[in-house]
Amino acid sequence: MPESLQTYEQAIEYLFGRINYERVHAEAYSTSDFKLDRMRLLLELMGNPHERIPVVHVAGTKGKGSTCSMLSSIFKACGYRCGLYISPHITAFEERFTVDGVQPSQSELVELVNRLLPTIAEMDNLPGRMQPTYFELATALAWQHFVDRKVDLAVLEVGLGGRLDSTNLCRPLVTVITNISRDHTHVLGSTLHQIAYEKAGIIKTGVPVISGVGPGEAREMIEQTSCERQAPLTLLGRDLELIERRTASQGISQIDVRTPTSLWKDVPIVLRGPHQATNATLALAVVDELRTRGWSLPDAEVKSGLQGVSWPARVEMIAQSPTVIIDAAHNWESARALVAAMREEQSHSKRILVFAATKDKDVAGILQQLLPQFDTLILTRYRDNPRGVSVEDLSGLVETMSTRPAHLAPDPLSAWTLAKRLSGPDDLIVITGSFFLVAELRETILAEANQATSCVTTDKFVATPVSASSGR
Structure with missing residues (x-):
């Protein structure tokens, strides 16, 4: 002591x-x-x-x-x-x-x-x-x-x-x-x-x-x-x-x-x-x-x-072109709420899901709600907590629920980089499944958005800065 x-x-x-x-x-x-x-x-x-x-x-x-x-x-x-x-x-x-x-x-x-x-x-x-x-x-x-x-x-x-x-x-x-x-x-x-x-x-x-x-x-x-x-x-x-x-x-x-x-x-x-x-x-x-x-x-x-309410990481839009939403949905009820919120978003050409999960959660129940809502799936595992589900286990679970192939990324930053490469300006990227995943990526994405100027393209990603309180 x-x-x-x-x-x-x-x-x-x-x-x-x-x-x-x-x-x-x-x-x-x-x-x-x-x-x-x-x-x-x-x-x-x-x-x-x-x-x-x-x-x-x-x-x-x-x-x-x-x-x-x-x-x-x-x-x-x-x-x-x-x-x-x-x-x-x-x-x-x-x-x-x-x-x-x-x-x-x-x-x-x-x-x-x-x-x-x-x-x-x-x-x-x-x-x-x-x-x-x-x-x-x-x-x-x-x-x-x-x-x-x-x-x-x-x-x-x-x-x-x-x-x-x-x-x-x-x-x-x-x-x-x-x-x-x-x-x-x-x-x-x-x-x-x-x-x-x-x-x-x-x-x-x-x-x-x-x-x-x-x-x-x-x-x-x-x-x-x-x-x-x-x-x-x-x-x-x-x-x-x-x-x-x-x-x-x-x-x-x-x-x-x-x-x-x-x-x-x-x-x-x-x-x-x-x-x-x-x-x-x-x-x-x-x-x-x-x-x-x-x-x-x-x-x-x-x-x-x-x-004037601000509440980060709860269906929070943190970038545009493509639209990027982060949400700390980590149980069945929160996944259901995220899906309902997505229905009110403007139409997008493609929807990309970046997903990681925690071992003691109802991962299957969360994925059952999320998978039908997305065109592209990227599975990853957050780094800073031993409770994270491995990408191999996530992939095996997805294979039992869907015929859609999933991209595997070893860590959140790799998943984010891949999501940018797979997206266009009219697409939607949703990052969800765990507080820990959101915590590892939120500041990185906000920093990129703040550094970018309107209509500056990097890796097919056009970052239009969004104020920290916008859309929370």
Whole structure:
């Protein structure tokens, strides 16, 4: 255990050296590895920063990150200082905890980690597997940063499941469960009932719940848990209605929504895909719930906040000619949402898929949805995580599902280079299947687009710069 860390690189290396379940194959751990005892003690030794900040707590299989980003942008537009905690990050660790959209500086991160070192050392010496994990430390750093920045409230995205997630010691004003489908089945369970039980674990006694979970056993679990804990439940399709969604130009749409207390008209949605209308509907329900508690959230500022949302790597268009979209779809539900979003894109001469996947995901289910949508398939494996599926295994799986031949690329950069060579200016390139794939390629592609001038051709690739906030 170092006495102190001098540089940003040392701080990051120290954090990445902790047990990190984001980079461990699912078969190597189970629910016994996730316990709130460690997190509870860690926060207690820090002075319980989580008890000083009101929270909107968001879980779900798909859409929880987008909903969190919408809420954070809304609160900022309404004049509140808002902390946002998300996972995983795309490029830099500090993306996980921001205040009003601003990451802590590298020096601030070093200082935050150094302040935690004595507490970590104390816990590391305790018996009973009390050594804090990477995700637990990330959550603790977020809490400390939010206290330091004197936020008015925080929006927390659940990392895994809900019941045993490190964020679940918060004191929420309202909880949100966006939807539920199969993901992380090794930890959360193989049935929707079991997965819903884990996600319903964020429901607190007497705390209102906003749910976008559709009819079926998962919703029954949410209803049952809310009833048992006397938590008022607002259900999409019962108490909450997305009346209409109208597609406008350049990926922007408008929605009309009815909540139990309001009728919202002409609400702008800048994130691509019809699923974002549902996420925005849940966010508006949260707004109205907080209004009943005295929070000042005027209509105009709420709409302004939604107009200014930025959410990287979620059906994000990062270049044109050809159009390049990256999306961190890594489960069945997110792949379905990506396909629905693609249907609204302008027609393209050819569609090229660059795909990599993680071993413990439903890779077959994801590919079943994606393969029919593309003319050309490039399979690869990301480099920076041992959980990646080999290109040979991906190729074998594709052969059982399609007669279309696939190109194999040993790494993401090779896959991107091949995609450029195979594409023309009127084509579409979609890069998806994993956060890790997107993380390895996003900055490279943005750098190329920013360096290029309009109508400069390189390797049959015409890069027209797209602003960093465009189309997210």
